[in-house]
Amino acid sequence: MSELDLSPAQRGYYSLHELDQENILPPENKMRERRVAVIECMEDIPCNPCGFVCRANTIRKESLCKPGVVDWDKCTGCTLCVSVCPGMAIFCQMILDGKGQVTVPYELLPDPKLGDSVELLDRSGTVVGKGRVVRPTYQAKGDAHPRWVVTVEMDNPKMVDQVRAIRVLGE
Amino acid sequence: MEDWRIYEHPILEFDRGNEVTIYLDGKPMKAYSNETVAAALYANGVRVFSKSIKYHRPRGFFCGIGRCSACMMEVDGVPNVKTCVARVRDGMHVKMQKTFADRLTPFLNMMNLSPMVYIKMFTKPGFLYEPAMKIMRQFTGKGSFPKDSTGYNSEARAKTQEEISTELLIVGAGPAGLSAAIEAGQLSKDVVIVDDKDRFGGQLIKQTHMFFSDVKYAAGKRGYKLANELVKKLSGMKTVRAFTNTTAVGYYPSENIMLLLRPDNTTLRIRAKKYIVSTGAYEKTLVFENNDLPGVYGAGGVQTLLNVYGIKPGKMGLMIGTGNVSLIVAYHLLQAGIDVKAIVAPSFRRVRGYLVHAAKVRRHGIPIITRHTIVKALGNEKVNGAVITKLDDGYRPIPETERVIDCDFICIGVGLNPAYDLIQLFNPKMVFVPQLGGFVPVRDKQFRITENAYVAGDCSGIEEATTAVLEGRLSGLHAALSLGYGDDSVLQKIDEYEWALKEDRNSSFSTAIRTALEAIPVENIEEVIMNNVRTGS
Numbered sequence: 001m002s003e004l005d006l007s008p009a010q011r012g013y014y015s016l017h018e019l020d021q022e023n024i025l026p027p028e029n030k031m032r033e034r035r036v037a038v039i040e041c042m043e044d045i046p047c048n049p050c051g052f053v054c055r056a057n058t059i060r061k062e063s064l065c066k067p068g069v070v071d072w073d074k075c076t077g078c079t080l081c082v083s084v085c086p087g088m089a090i091f092c093q094m095i096l097d098g099k100g101q102v103t104v105p106y107e108l109l110p111d112p113k114l115g116d117s118v119e120l121l122d123r124s125g126t127v128v129g130k131g132r133v134v135r136p137t138y139q140a141k142g143d144a145h146p147r148w149v150v151t152v153e154m155d156n157p158k159m160v161d162q163v164r165a166i167r168v169l170g171e
Numbered sequence: 172m173e174d175w176r177i178y179e180h181p182i183l184e185f186d187r188g189n190e191v192t193i194y195l196d197g198k199p200m201k202a203y204s205n206e207t208v209a210a211a212l213y214a215n216g217v218r219v220f221s222k223s224i225k226y227h228r229p230r231g232f233f234c235g236i237g238r239c240s241a242c243m244m245e246v247d248g249v250p251n252v253k254t255c256v257a258r259v260r261d262g263m264h265v266k267m268q269k270t271f272a273d274r275l276t277p278f279l280n281m282m283n284l285s286p287m288v289y290i291k292m293f294t295k296p297g298f299l300y301e302p303a304m305k306i307m308r309q310f311t312g313k314g315s316f317p318k319d320s321t322g323y324n325s326e327a328r329a330k331t332q333e334e335i336s337t338e339l340l341i342v343g344a345g346p347a348g349l350s351a352a353i354e355a356g357q358l359s360k361d362v363v364i365v366d367d368k369d370r371f372g373g374q375l376i377k378q379t380h381m382f383f384s385d386v387k388y389a390a391g392k393r394g395y396k397l398a399n400e401l402v403k404k405l406s407g408m409k410t411v412r413a414f415t416n417t418t419a420v421g422y423y424p425s426e427n428i429m430l431l432l433r434p435d436n437t438t439l440r441i442r443a444k445k446y447i448v449s450t451g452a453y454e455k456t457l458v459f460e461n462n463d464l465p466g467v468y469g470a471g472g473v474q475t476l477l478n479v480y481g482i483k484p485g486k487m488g489l490m491i492g493t494g495n496v497s498l499i500v501a502y503h504l505l506q507a508g509i510d511v512k513a514i515v516a517p518s519f520r521r522v523r524g525y526l527v528h529a530a531k532v533r534r535h536g537i538p539i540i541t542r543h544t545i546v547k548a549l550g551n552e553k554v555n556g557a558v559i560t561k562l563d564d565g566y567r568p569i570p571e572t573e574r575v576i577d578c579d580f581i582c583i584g585v586g587l588n589p590a591y592d593l594i595q596l597f598n599p600k601m602v603f604v605p606q607l608g609g610f611v612p613v614r615d616k617q618f619r620i621t622e623n624a625y626v627a628g629d630c631s632g633i634e635e636a637t638t639a640v641l642e643g644r645l646s647g648l649h650a651a652l653s654l655g656y657g658d659d660s661v662l663q664k665i666d667e668y669e670w671a672l673k674e675d676r677n678s679s680f681s682t683a684i685r686t687a688l689e690a691i692p693v694e695n696i697e698e699v700i701m702n703n704v705r706t707g708s
Contacts, residue, residue: 007521010520012532013529043680086381109180121534125534165535
């Protein structure tokens, strides 16, 4: 039995297909225009930093316990929500010059540096390819609970929907 | 010798203090002044701390917060010291409580004459008790009487008793207790807060992840920073007296006095008008073969080792349980560079915690194995593997589905029990509510369990930190109100916190907790107490 036959609750993550059905993933034309946020938070967790941090007022939360929804027409791709999400469930995606870019929150060692080579991991932890760090920022807002927010670039633009974690290999 | 300390961590910087030397059975070991004895021994690779009394099986670190008594050793001549909460000192002598009867015990057990039987004997006539105990203790491994301690000398003991009076005594300085002290301290004139640890903050101090919550409260804050904030706020308050290292060991309702034990073996008696109990929770464990081997830990114990002392519990771990605590601890292990082999869900067909926490560990390659449970830990003196098995629809193990997982430690994260020991001494009405983790006291809407006692936090029902903070604030305010302090603005605050608490429990994850909690509170606690007295229950 393949893992994909299980329910998301058994496996611990949502598959690409399931996310697509729930309209969680941004359409390709939006990603070609600019960087946009993707919120992979589908449960009612009492939490709301994403809704408050968004400068463009893009993330809508009906109530404390309802998951946030992004308006891709307004999202500026500032990545602030990536840095504040306690569940590490927000990512950013973009397709630039035929290459894919994904922004992930990162709380592991070693610290990422510009130009570092990284292994790209999908939602199940499988290595799906290699990429480069194009923007590592140590982001914090207000009273500072900082974490790394790392944008990586990959040659295959189709992979932006898959890549959700990185393993920093160094130069 | 291998050093198990973590020197590089993505989130934390460890303040270990000065380097000191301690001696284990005469052998010198490197330690740091901010470490506990158990942490220092662990960092030096020591895994077996004592032997069990009856069958002399190896015992080691389990809970790491002074609850479970698995780590007791003789420290500087004092037997049965909980090494996981005792700080090291330069030149400290630590001894394993071995007995010369270790080899004799199997034979005594065979004759059903375990030394533990004798420990209850010789209580009469009284003059025989002390010499008999001295001999019997040699057999049991409970250590020998201290040669020079005030504890056994009645004259010296009389001098060490101290009694203080206060308006409000708060027992337990975790998120709930600290919040209660801050709220009550702002209104009333004299509040005392005590905790049995050497620092305040309860279990917040080992939480390195960001908390879910409303931005008005703790949202996005890492737990240990929240603890620092609360402690800082409290230390600036002149109306609050704080005692660390002080264990509440008894409450006597007829005299209205709380008996506390100080680290130097002296006692402290506190007489208060009102009490708030916020003693937190115990970790549950699981039944499987060899579950007492050193290397089988509570998930919280591992978190303490990792994030408070910066010490690796092992190299390859196996996590049992898929609640939020298990998922978070698995992530903390990952951050410390430890290989987590798998997360095994004992009997549930789904991940019990939030899927975002599960996704966080999955995407770094940690598998989650549902419908499996652990049946056996492998190893002699410590864990070197685990056997897991598949379960059928009736949650029974399916034969021949066993497989061995290679690991050198096992974390048990299967939930918590409210620590109701102290609560019970107030004679409240207790009810068993599985959704809240076990026995909890009946309370009214003001968190009152008897006419002079309040509860807050996990000891009154297992939830999480944000609700503990809110409950603490509310009980603190109610206690202050009942002492005659406060005005209309307090009522406004109460409304605000109550609303926040309600909002926080409004998720589908909290449905069971919400219904259970709604069933417990009563309008009039005095009536419950009166009925309790009448029926004698």
